[in-house]
Amino acid sequence: VSSEPSSKAKDTTSESKQGYETLQVTTTDNITKIMLNRPDKKNAITTQMYREIIQAVEEAAKDDSVITVVTGNGDYYCSGNDLNNFTNIPSGGIEKMAKDGAVLLEDFVSHFIDFPKPLIAVVNGPAVGISVTLLGLFDIVYATDRATFHTPFSELGQSPEGCSSYMFPKIMGLPKANEMLLFNRKLTAREACTWGLVTEVFPDKTFEKEVWIRLKAYANLPKNSLALSKQLIRGVEKEMLHKVNCQECERLKERWLSDECMNAVLKFFEKKSKL
Amino acid sequence: VSSEPSSKAKDTTSESKQGYETLQVTTTDNITKIMLNRPDKKNAITTQMYREIIQAVEEAAKDDSVITVVTGNGDYYCSGNDLNNFTNIPSGGIEKMAKDGAVLLEDFVSHFIDFPKPLIAVVNGPAVGISVTLLGLFDIVYATDRATFHTPFSELGQSPEGCSSYMFPKIMGLPKANEMLLFNRKLTAREACTWGLVTEVFPDKTFEKEVWIRLKAYANLPKNSLALSKQLIRGVEKEMLHKVNCQECERLKERWLSDECMNAVLKFFEKKSKL
């Protein structure tokens, strides 16, 4: 796992909070920004990174900021679950690995379900897997026109998470959601916007500038009004979302031990090693 | 409160039912039309007007009409809650005002949840606040291309009502709904149609003509079949809607007593007094 600054990194703010190796977390102008910071690994999420995101989200929930933003450093928003997570087999064997992975994932997603303030994704490039499914739990999703949205679960012998099995059909209807969740269709930013997963798309050239002007204006709105409105909207389905999250993680735990999944992950590394 | 005919008023049908000061209610061709009738106040809804709408909706539910239409007189569909409602402080103080306001609002919205026949909004111009959120409880929404849709809750230190915290995410998905409900985005008629809040948009020039031809045809369809089909569609989430309505009103009652809301309303009147 590398957390060294990469040559592709665009953002080098020096106000980073201490203690994060895989993230850069800053609070300015009432906005807490959580930036995934493994640009040389396309911000793939390692076990350590899941834990750090959980911590950063917990802190953002309690701090004085009005809104919280998640974005990625470099060319990618996030390439999803780091498949190297599957190669660190603990002493308890792969059953232990699957069990621990499911517990961690459920905890991770729970933090997004329960987040008490407006949560905004600034999708600065391609998004894959868990970083896409999780978008259904964000309040606003802004994307560069260079972004793509891809959830290749069945290709990898896996199944949907991040509450997407519930939220995606709610956002775009079953006939569209299943083309993504079952059949691995990769959406362009425009398609994702038309289908309702993305709030608005911006030209890549002016993306950061336009979006941050808007976010700064949002962060000046009455803080409690925003938080309480968000909690009102989320409240009505919070119980359902936790139930869905639990079921998705149960299913994934089984999937991770299946031949289909193991073969798919093996093939992935075989292909990679030949490059 | 003025209920005199305004110079902007376009509709002067003489079949008005008796007893309404803020509405014009007529029944013709199996259609009951409830027209908001304070055109010189952009059809802003006063406390009296909430009560009259409740009564008109109750009567329409029982009369012989096949469909019921809500529209506005003049240039506006409705500019939302009349902020003067906040300035008539009763002897019980602002706590009493907030409590009474929440009870009235919950009763008002309940009537739209329970309405037993097809309910159609003919949005003849800009719509603001409660007149927008309530559209999620209508069966059909036709709009002139001159209409806009604006719910500036957080700007006013308030929170969503009219079951919009539940229905808007259902209609357009969370990422779009929150841009309206949390961040005050004003939609054009075309945008509202693309996002699913509006059934169809018509050119302003031919709006009334085209829409009423269609409505008259609808009103000739089998009455019971329409009412029972509507009740079937509504029935599955009626309980949920009443729960949401109750929660929204509880939250608003708190909001109305908050500093954020009071300051925002004060600012509104300050700005107005300077004009």
Place this chain on the structure above:
Amino acid sequence: VSSEPSSKAKDTTSESKQGYETLQVTTTDNITKIMLNRPDKKNAITTQMYREIIQAVEEAAKDDSVITVVTGNGDYYCSGNDLNNFTNIPSGGIEKMAKDGAVLLEDFVSHFIDFPKPLIAVVNGPAVGISVTLLGLFDIVYATDRATFHTPFSELGQSPEGCSSYMFPKIMGLPKANEMLLFNRKLTAREACTWGLVTEVFPDKTFEKEVWIRLKAYANLPKNSLALSKQLIRGVEKEMLHKVNCQECERLKERWLSDECMNAVLKFFEKKSKL
């Protein structure tokens, strides 16, 4: 009821499973294809055909195929419920007919709610009534640009079925759904795609070719991963769907005995006999 091959029939695969008079059912390349096969009757669904579809769906659920496809033979996808079903009055009278019809319909729709694998509609032409409403229970809907989608329930004095009273508002929002379900609006394929009922539309000329290339690719994906993902997505609302199905059939049973429905069906046959 005719099950003879029609001159319009395009598909004459010889691997048909035995025992179906109104369907052609084949399994090739991990795909079970259930083709409605009364092309000279626009694939209108008779009582016998409901029963055969139930049987075919049950068999497909158990066989080795990865995905299941429903399509129509000839120019139409399906013209809906065969109104001749209303003319075979059993000895128990029309009450018995309505009761039996509701039991059969509920069982029929239940099989689509519970279907355990990806279920794909290949809509090869116009679709009417139950064949449209049922699409909300499919995982993917591909349509030729020649297809139309029409649910003329209120015109026939009836009410929505196939869980459309729940799924259509979920897919397209209430304001769009009601234009179809209450007011009989016929959608073009493009409209149905924009509204979310159809996953993708193809030019009629290349429809079959393009779609089957895609389906064959889907059928090579990991079988269990697909089935378990689909069950995960469906699972969260299976109970609700069965409840909705039951309510819809109850309501239809009443409707079928109503004057509005009887008059509408009589008018239909009168008109037909004059042609």
